[in-house]
Amino acid sequence: MSANLTGALQSEADPPPSTGLLEFEEQTEVGELYLKALVRRQRRLSLGVAAVFATFLLVQPLLAWWWPGWSRLRLVGIPVDWLVLGLGSYPLLIWLGSIYVRRAEEVDDEFTDLLR
Amino acid sequence: MTSSTAAIFGLVLMAVVSLGAGLFARRWARTTSDFMVAARAVRPRVNAAAISGEYLSAASFLGIAGLVMQFGYDVLWYPVCYAGGYLLLLLFIAGPLRRFGAYTIPDFAEGRFDSPRFRRLAVTLVLIIGFFYALPQMKAAGLTVQTASGLPYGAGIGIVAVVVVAGVVGGGMRGITFVQSLQFAVKLFAISVPAFLLLIHFSGTGVPFARGQGGLQRLTSTTRFQVTSGELWQVPGSIKVRVAHPVTVGWQRQAPTAGSGAPAAGFEGGTGPVASVNHSRDHRLRLEGVGQLPRGTVTWRGVDLVTVARGQPAPFGSETPASTTAAWMQPFGPLAGGTGHPLLFTYSLILAILLGTIGLPHILVRFYTNPDARASRRTALLVLVMLGAFYVWPPVFGALGRSYDPSLYGNNLTDAVVLILPSQLGAGWLGQTLSAIVAAGAFAAFTSTLSGLLVSLGGAFGHDVYGRWLRPSAGPAARRRAFQLGALGSGVAAGALGLLVGQFDISVLVGWAFAIAASSFFPLLVLGIWWRRLTTLGAAVGVALGGGIATCSIITTMIATVSSPLAAFLGEHSNLAVVLSQPAIVTVPIAFACMVGISLLRPSPPGGVSAKMVQLHAPDRLGLRREYIPD
Numbered sequence: 014m015s016a017n018l019t020g021a022l023q024s025e026a027d028p029p030p031s032t033g034l035l036e037f038e039e040q041t042e043v044g045e046l047y048l049k050a051l052v053r054r055q056r057r058l059s060l061g062v063a064a065v066f067a068t069f070l071l072v073q074p075l076l077a078w079w080w081p082g083w084s085r086l087r088l089v090g091i092p093v094d095w096l097v098l099g100l101g102s103y104p105l106l107i108w109l110g111s112i113y114v115r116r117a118e119e120v121d122d123e124f125t126d127l128l129r
Numbered sequence: 130m131t132s133s134t135a136a137i138f139g140l141v142l143m144a145v146v147s148l149g150a151g152l153f154a155r156r157w158a159r160t161t162s163d164f165m166v167a168a169r170a171v172r173p174r175v176n177a178a179a180i181s182g183e184y185l186s187a188a189s190f191l192g193i194a195g196l197v198m199q200f201g202y203d204v205l206w207y208p209v210c211y212a213g214g215y216l217l218l219l220l221f222i223a224g225p226l227r228r229f230g231a232y233t234i235p236d237f238a239e240g241r242f243d244s245p246r247f248r249r250l251a252v253t254l255v256l257i258i259g260f261f262y263a264l265p266q267m268k269a270a271g272l273t274v275q276t277a278s279g280l281p282y283g284a285g286i287g288i289v290a291v292v293v294v295a296g297v298v299g300g301g302m303r304g305i306t307f308v309q310s311l312q313f314a315v316k317l318f319a320i321s322v323p324a325f326l327l328l329i330h331f332s333g334t335g336v337p338f339a340r341g342q343g344g345l346q347r348l349t350s351t352t353r354f355q356v357t358s359g360e361l362w363q364v365p366g367s368i369k370v371r372v373a374h375p376v377t378v379g380w381q382r383q384a385p386t387a388g389s390g391a392p393a394a395g396f397e398g399g400t401g402p403v404a405s406v407n408h409s410r411d412h413r414l415r416l417e418g419v420g421q422l423p424r425g426t427v428t429w430r431g432v433d434l435v436t437v438a439r440g441q442p443a444p445f446g447s448e449t450p451a452s453t454t455a456a457w458m459q460p461f462g463p464l465a466g467g468t469g470h471p472l473l474f475t476y477s478l479i480l481a482i483l484l485g486t487i488g489l490p491h492i493l494v495r496f497y498t499n500p501d502a503r504a505s506r507r508t509a510l511l512v513l514v515m516l517g518a519f520y521v522w523p524p525v526f527g528a529l530g531r532s533y534d535p536s537l538y539g540n541n542l543t544d545a546v547v548l549i550l551p552s553q554l555g556a557g558w559l560g561q562t563l564s565a566i567v568a569a570g571a572f573a574a575f576t577s578t579l580s581g582l583l584v585s586l587g588g589a590f591g592h593d594v595y596g597r598w599l600r601p602s603a604g605p606a607a608r609r610r611a612f613q614l615g616a617l618g619s620g621v622a623a624g625a626l627g628l629l630v631g632q633f634d635i636s637v638l639v640g641w642a643f644a645i646a647a648s649s650f651f652p653l654l655v656l657g658i659w660w661r662r663l664t665t666l667g668a669a670v671g672v673a674l675g676g677g678i679a680t681c682s683i684i685t686t687m688i689a690t691v692s693s694p695l696a697a698f699l700g701e702h703s704n705l706a707v708v709l710s711q712p713a714i715v716t717v718p719i720a721f722a723c724m725v726g727i728s729l730l731r732p733s734p735p736g737g738v739s740a741k742m743v744q745l746h747a748p749d750r751l752g753l754r755r756e757y758i759p760d
Binding site: 071078 | 202205206208209210212213215216217219220221224458459460461471472475476479483503506507509510513514516517518520521524659661739742743746747748749750751
């Protein structure tokens, strides 16, 4: 298995793998710990971003349910609840997505530097 | 039916362009890997356009606008959650799934759990989801061509089937990626520019929401309605009509009100007949020349041409529950308000669309075409940008349609509001051009989604069923032929079924596809990627139970539309009816609970789970990656 995984794709110019990388590839106990730490960090990042969006979505029906005045607000004649949901959702999605991509790549890079 | 030469021109142009682009792209498709995953060399920008092109189906291009026109605010959850599903896909699936390097979801199921039997379970689900997604696209193709050009229903299906099958069989994933990215550009242009121009055009008469606010929707032009015997009108306020021939109508006082609709069974908005007429309390009215239809429910008893003057209240046909504009504008309006518990319905709807998106196999297979996980994440982010730019517009069409062409309610043509509204700009060159543009956009919508579905179905047949299950020894050339045969067969089968289902309201099938995907593949992928202790048994039972219960509950809802005892029972237990028609809120937790519970009770993780976690999560730059299938 490890023969398969070793760097068939690594270019010739790459420096020889450090002990950290070797531990990781050979799936020793130390390598296992590295991997678990990486997965945990990425998972926490994803869950955090997802929680922000979930809150945004799930709060709106509750707001309309408990406070009917919410659906009577108007901005230049257009209902505010339409604007928030039908227009505001997309910039929020893109913003959250770009934050996530940047942070996830940082986590990956820090991990790579740690092993090299 | 509005037939116009401009719309026919738009359709023909798009068919020729799609076919031409598909033939042109054939030259790039040589190897099996080209056919199934475009040789994993698609750049993020092109790939994101192709994914968006594939995802924005007829339901998005035509359906959402029609639903907003029918039901108002509650429908906004559809576009927002269609797009929001991609954020979750980006957060939890895009990177790791690409690193795993499989061809299809069944590859992932077998690779992650070392179980060929699991592959067969997954293939079955892929085929079910694919076909139930393909049928409404075929129906939309038939209806659009019929509405736009006056050609028979079958003609549209035939044209679309030929264009799509030629592209997929000729160019596979490699070719179709190019065509789909082109079709995305067409769709974005075709929805945004006409909507923007219509907004400018109508802004002279005030903000669209201000018209008819709180009260009845009144016709904006004198309209002729062609009615047939047995046709139902919900009359929100006394309407003065002129009939061409003397006619008898049945009338009931029972006033249609907002939310009096049947349980909103159709996920894509397909609802059953809205008001059922209790004939025992039926009065008879005789109409001759000019007459009054009083407030209530009217059943026509003959074929007739009915003229209603401008300024009269707009009648509602059988497909839309009659509602005042005030109810239409508010949350928990005609869609959610008519169900047992509006809040429960809304949350279940949100969950089903968000999570279903992530589990759609024909969408997921696209992420395998990226060179690496970094590109896969960037692709998903770009998809969010593109979908956001698109989904702003369909509700605009819906809101404008309610204010400026309410005759579509009585004609049961709300689904065609995107196609019809541009003609409001007049018969001049602008109105004609916009009609051609939206027709081309609609054509691009169902062809690109069907193309993606055929790649997914062809891959399931060629790779999973033939290459892995029936003849594991088959070489790449044989697998490619199997892919082409599978795609051809699926295209022909979907076309033939599409012809058969023309009379039925099949939009519920897309809802089925989403619900099954949300309760089977979504938990499988999320736990399979992020939780190393997931066992094969736990995953398989979770997939089978989640997908199975979702299937059963939706079948129950479908039976209820033809069986009155069951419908009466569900009428009394309205919370149960909500859950059965939108099962995700129950089945997703069940699937998760099964997977986690069984894995913890009988801990026997599949062998080499650490190596698999390395494959899923090791950053690209470490250079540890290997493709699951070296082609």
